[in-house]
Amino acid sequence: MASNRGVAYMGSGNVEVQSIDYPKLALGDRKCDHGVILKIVATNICGRDQHMVRGRTTAPTGLILGHEITGEVIEAGRDVEFIKVGDIVSVPFNIACGRCRNCKERKTGICESVNPARPGAAYGYVDMGGWVGGQAEYVMCPYADFNLLKFPDRDQAMAKIQDLALLSDxxxxxxxxxxxxxxxxxxxxxxxxxxxxxxxxxxxxxxxxxxxxxxxxxxxxxxxxxxxxxxxxxxxxxxxxxxxxxxxxxxxxxxxxxxxxxxxxxxxxxxxxxxxxxxxxxxxxxxxxxxxxxxxxxxxxxxxxxxxxxxxxxxxxxxxxxxxxxxxxxxxxTGQCPVMKYHRQLMMAILHDKVQIAKAVNATVITLDDAPSGYKDFDKGAAKKFIFDPHGVLGAVA
Ligand SMILES: NC(=O)c1ccc[n+]([C@@H]2O[C@H](COP(=O)([O-])OP(=O)(O)OC[C@H]3O[C@@H](n4cnc5c(N)ncnc54)[C@H](O)[C@@H]3O)[C@@H](O)[C@H]2O)c1
Ligand SMILES: [Zn+2]
Ligand SMILES: [Zn+2]
Structure with missing residues (x-):
């Protein structure tokens, strides 16, 4: 059985790197044959995570954090048609089904089918549908054909991966x-x-x-x-x-x-x-x-x-x-950004050097094991956007 590790919220002010289950193409009883498993290339700490880690939400302890995910597809479910094993993809932090009324109107931040409690879902977030977070080595992404943005070329993507990692949110x-x-x-x-x-x-x-x-x-x-x-x-x-x-x-x-x-x-x-x-x-x-x-x-x-x-x-x-x-x-x-409305255009602006977004936000690569100190520094107001490198592949290109 393959192993996995992820960053868990462990009560106000605390996060911990833990062994967690390797993802399945399911969320509890809900089958996700439309999903893929990603080997995570980059996954970022966000101000939204901080609200939870500061104890400013009703997040339960043990919640695996992380909604800003970029990764390589290593397994595709039976119903995935267009995304392929080996693709490098950006994952919008909103999870959207592509089939409900709001998705059809491109309001993917408030999809009606992915969170029983209210419209709108995300990975690793309180009240957002219970989808497991991606500050981890591996994660499952549902409705892959609809949600994921495939980068056109692997080498070109890896050369700009810190910029592209910011497309998820x-x-x-x-x-x-x-x-x-x-x-x-x-x-x-x-x-x-x-x-x-x-x-x-x-x-x-x-x-x-x-x-x-x-x-x-x-x-x-x-x-x-x-x-x-x-x-x-x-x-x-x-x-x-x-x-x-x-x-x-x-x-x-x-x-x-x-x-x-x-x-x-x-x-x-x-x-x-x-x-x-x-x-x-x-x-x-x-x-x-x-x-x-x-x-x-x-x-x-x-x-x-x-x-x-x-x-x-x-x-x-x-x-x-x-x-x-x-x-x-x-x-x-107001509201969650419908990421999918913009991510392709912004990817093109990055790939064709029209914007230096990683430089603007001072993207800073750290290991998954650095999570406790990364969260502390970010909480203190470091002028940095922390990107985890769970498999040590960003270090190589940084
Ligand atoms: N709508 C969405 O889809 C979405 C997505 C991601 C993040 N967010 C939200 O965006 C916000 C910012 O995220 P972030 O990662 O940059 O968080 P952050 O906490 O790093 O940044 C917030 C900044 O606001 C500053 N600040 C506090 N009071 C201020 C004031 N009165 N005027 C000006 N600045 C003030 C703080 O010093 C801090 O630097 C958070 O609320 C986050 O939850 C929303
Ligand atoms: Zn975010
Ligand atoms: Zn939907």
Whole structure:
């Protein structure tokens, strides 16, 4: 029997590398003859994992983490027609059936058939259908023909694998944030959050032709990382308000579009920058976005948060100044990114050198055994996107 190892959530602040079952083409009683088994080439730590590892969700201990997966197909189920053994593929973090009403409308982030509890599923995530995570050596991916993106050429893919590894989530997610905020040629954009999603969003804004991309955060290293590829920055620990700092850069306290790449663990601004204030980003974006603009909101908001700052926040009820957004006719787009809508185009942009996404997010390769320290460093705000190398193949090309 083949062996497997994976990164398990072991209670607030703890992860552990454990021996786990080698995947089967099934999830419990549910047969997955439409699935494949992947030998994982790259699998990343995400801010979404951090919500669980910080104890900010109802994730059970023992949950195997990991929804950002790139791998080689080593076994294909009976019903898989087009994906073949030997293909190197990117796995969208959303699991989607390709057959339900939402999938048919390309809303693959809210597939109706892959999670009995609610629309939308992911690998290795609380309340997301119980699919085993991919911070591991091997993983099973269902509905393979529909979900997986095959890289055209193995050697070409391995030469850019750190960039391609970001197609499973943060590059499409950042891009979706930018697209839904209406970013286009000449836009002035504010991106809240300089974590990997914020940086991927900022790089996407450049790819879409934005004139000015301003990244806001409290972490100096993350702001420096944003400046390294041509962004302007706003330091939210400063006394000067966000409006004043934006006016300093663009001559007025307004932007065309704004993207929330922070979510429910947002901190306040200025004197409150060490304090959690979950509505801060949404209210700031409505304040600084011009009337008629749009807000992309990939930052995650939850329906249950045991660590919420008050009884409302514990159930995702936040003090959002919706009247302000309404008065300015703002558009809002929330929810999981439907990765499949974007991953092929973004793959082509990577393969043809139109974007340096791994460099923008400072992709950093570590071993699976480094998981505990990788999670700790990421939690402390390292300006890095950690990529696990479970079979030691990225080290060879890095
Ligand atoms: N919608 C999706 O499909 C999707 C996919 C992936 C991640 N996400 C979400 O995107 C968010 C960002 O992910 P990440 O991996 O970059 O996480 P991260 O935790 O590394 O980054 C968040 C950053 O926001 C900063 N921040 C806190 N308060 C702020 C404020 N008021 N203004 C500006 N910055 C502030 C933090 O200092 C941190 O650098 C998370 O909420 C994550 O769950 C959503
Ligand atoms: Zn992710
Ligand atoms: Zn579906």
């Amino acid at each position: 943060i590059f499409p997610t950042g891009y979706h944030g930018a697209v839904t905020a209406g970013v286009t040629t000449g836009s002035v954009v504010y991106v809240a959050g300089g974590g990997p999603v914020g940086l991927a969003c900022a790089a996407s804004c450049h790819l879409l032709g934005a004139a000015v991309v301003i990244v806001g955060d409290m972490i100096a290293d993350r702001l420096a990382q944003a400046r390294s590829f041509g962004c302007e920055t706003v330091d939210l620990t400063q006394g000067a308000s966000i409006e004043e700092q934006i006016a300093e850069i663009v001559g007025e306290p307004l932007v065309d579009c704004a993207v929330d790449c922070v979510g429910f663990e947002a901190r306040g601004h200025g004197a409150d920058s060490a304090v959690e204030q979950p509505a801060t980003v949404l209210n700031a974006l409505m304040t600084i976005t011009r009337a008629g603009g749009a807000l992309g909101i990939p930052g995650l908001y939850v329906t249950e948060d045991p660590g919420g700052v008050d009884d409302n926040a514990k159930f995702g009820r936040l003090s959002i100044r919706i009247g302000l957004g309404w008065a300015k006719s703002h558009e809002f787009t």
